[in-house]
Amino acid sequence: MKIAVICANGKAGKLIVKEAVSRGxxxxxVVREENQSATQKVIQKDLFDLTVExxxxxxxxxxAFGAWTEDTLPLHSTSLKKLCDLLSGSSTRLLVVGGxxxxxxxxxxxxxxxxxxxxxxxxxPLAAAMAKALGELRQRNDVQWTYLSPAGDFQAEGEKTGKxxxxxxxxxLNSKGESVISYADYxxxxxxxxxxxxHIQERISVVSE
Numbered sequence: 001m002k003i004a005v006i007c008a009n010g011k012a013g014k015l016i017v018k019e020a021v022s023r024g025x026x027x028x029x030v031v032r033e034e035n036q037s038a039t040q041k042v043i044q045k046d047l048f049d050l051t052v053e054x055x056x057x058x059x060x061x062x063x064a065f066g067a068w069t070e071d072t073l074p075l076h077s078t079s080l081k082k083l084c085d086l087l088s089g090s091s092t093r094l095l096v097v098g099g100x101x102x103x104x105x106x107x108x109x110x111x112x113x114x115x116x117x118x119x120x121x122x123x124x125p126l127a128a129a130m131a132k133a134l135g136e137l138r139q140r141n142d143v144q145w146t147y148l149s150p151a152g153d154f155q156a157e158g159e160k161t162g163k164x165x166x167x168x169x170x171x172x173l174n175s176k177g178e179s180v181i182s183y184a185d186y187x188x189x190x191x192x193x194x195x196x197x198x199h200i201q202e203r204i205s206v207v208s209e
Contacts, residue, residue, distance in 0.1 A: 002028070005030060166205070167206065
């Protein structure tokens with residue numbers, strides 16, 4: 001299986017590459033600067049400079065793009081549109097590192113995590129930008145996409161346990177009543193989905209056991 005990881009130098013990207021390489025998969029890092037990930041295969045390009053030819057031949061493209069500042073938040077939408085346009089009509093699957101703020105907290109799917117009174121104000125613009133990008137992704141019937149939302153507490157330095165609970169559109173709590181997962185365990189879930197391809201054109205979620 002051939003996998004490309006977009007933004008492979010980021011915290012999530014690095015661990016996703018590491019997990020894929022550890023399973024013997026054929027992994028290419030797509031990075032703007034010098035490759036710092038666990039694979040020697042590299043496409044050194046800005047995401048917005050990628051071409052259809054760059055992504056040809058991959059079974060899966062994993063989008064680990066992130067933007068955090070107010071002026072760059074719109075890039076969540078434009079970067080995802082760019083990748084969707086490149087993969088439109090192809091058999092290559094697009095897996096997206098998503099956010100938790102858009103997960104639903106009721107069965108009617110009328111309220112999201114980010115709507116809660118305890119959701120930090122500082123993260124609301126990011127959650128809104130990522131929710132907008134997800135909404136636009138849902139309209140792309142021409143792309144074999146999967147959007148993977150982490151738990152609410154997404155821990156960059158968290159422990160790798162090798163275990164997780166897979167959920168769907170709604171926020172799932174673990175056995176301790178918590179919504180938490182490490183980047184390392186999230187990477188396991190992401191590569192499991194890359195290999196299995198069980199959730200085409202669906203948003204799924206993951207939480208630690």
